[in-house]
Amino acid sequence: MLGALAALAGFVPTAHAAGSWVAEAPSVRAAIVGRETASEALTPPAGTEGRIREVRWRFRTPPGQGGHARLCHPAGCVTLPAPRGRSTALAGLPAGEPLSFRFSPLPGQAPLAVERLQVIVNFQ
Template sequence: MKPLRMSNEGPRVRSRLGWLGTVSATVLMGLSQPAVAAGSWVAQVQGVRVTMAEREVRSAPLLAPAAVPGDATLAEVSWRYRLPPGEAVRAWLCQVDACTALSGERGSTRAFSGGRVHDPLHFRFALRPGHKRMVQVQGLQLIAHYR
């Protein structure tokens, strides 16, 4: 058996490695625990009957579930709704007083990026100018991605 060699550097090496290990562990724990976890939620509301070009009709509010962290912010919102074949309406997605025009029956937007996730969203619809026949809009749905 060989005798153990004692080095006078042992405690200093262990001390440096201990400090370095502590710093490394602290940094890694900080990186693995973001302030708010990213996620998404889906909401659906009942359809609406659009009857006028001059007056917008609002959908019921689309709300984030209570399980979504209170300090989360919106990143992107995707929407979808259905119109009868051959029909068209003017459409907007709104949060509080901010609205963005929708390009069609489905799509996504970053217009609400940074907005509070628990501020309700809603759809708004109006007939196109000159259109006189009522249009039933159905399948109102959105997917909100947050961070």
């Protein structure tokens, strides 16, 4: 029994530290209604571990132009209701995976130019 207690005394559970990463992608141009144009991958730093808690995003479109926007993880996507915001919809997914934006213009709209793409991923 003492041997088991001595072995347990040396056992310290490890937990992933909370943290965040920030990534930016170059501008994209979405030209075809109903067909998404993906941004370059927004890649976390090497060795990032843990699970997503919250994602914050921002991007810019020309005044008066909108479109469909999503933020995607290899395991799923979330619709972005505005050019700036935050969401917990990707919570629990691995924080060490790349994300990407996906855009498409609205019917009858000119090609959609999207600039200043950025995400901040908070993880635990």
